[in-house]
Amino acid sequence: MKVIEGGLNQEVLDIIEPFSNWFFNQNRSLIKIKGDRDEGEYYTSNEYLESINREKHVGFPEVSHGIDLSDTEVTPLSFRDDINKTTADLNTFFGTKFNAVKMYYPAGGYMGWHNNHNVPGYNILLSYTQNGDGWFRYQDPLSKEIVTLYDTPGWTAKVGYYGSKEEDDKVYWHCARAYEERLTFGFVVPDEDMWEMMCEDLYSQ
Numbered sequence: 001m002k003v004i005e006g007g008l009n010q011e012v013l014d015i016i017e018p019f020s021n022w023f024f025n026q027n028r029s030l031i032k033i034k035g036d037r038d039e040g041e042y043y044t045s046n047e048y049l050e051s052i053n054r055e056k057h058v059g060f061p062e063v064s065h066g067i068d069l070s071d072t073e074v075t076p077l078s079f080r081d082d083i084n085k086t087t088a089d090l091n092t093f094f095g096t097k098f099n100a101v102k103m104y105y106p107a108g109g110y111m112g113w114h115n116n117h118n119v120p121g122y123n124i125l126l127s128y129t130q131n132g133d134g135w136f137r138y139q140d141p142l143s144k145e146i147v148t149l150y151d152t153p154g155w156t157a158k159v160g161y162y163g164s165k166e167e168d169d170k171v172y173w174h175c176a177r178a179y180e181e182r183l184t185f186g187f188v189v190p191d192e193d194m195w196e197m198m199c200e201d202l203y204s205q
């Protein structure tokens, strides 16, 4: 997983910055947050990672404190038009039709260690924190080193590959943490060429 350095393309910023500005002006107490807010340190720790039964792990995170903004049961009706419009604008920008995962974490939010082996593919993550007080953490599939990629204030982009269960050297364990409110748009792209074109689009020009 690598961070796209040097700022994002203005055209994509013109989509996601108005979205975060709008979002943080809404009443977020209307969002029905799921999960236990006090367990974030544990579920993003080496101790928890070591305790997971890797044979039985399904790929999705087993624990989290945050929600997918596409989930109509937890996201207020009044939010939907703006969320759907941003998704549509991102698809137009990328020239794709992917249904991006749209995560919202409250302060204290997290997504526990998991590997997404059930939906393998190339990925693009766009994350926002106002002050940079959050991170994405992964285990290098080969060296087993654990690396934490800290947010910086505003929007940041990361790109990488999540392997399937059959790709031993590419199974990609990762987790995330939000000490302040955090947004993430996540795309999984099956086709490498298409993903490379999307990555190109993200660089500032």
Ligand SMILES: [Fe+2]
Binding pocket: 114, 115, 116, 174
């Ligand atoms: Fe994930």
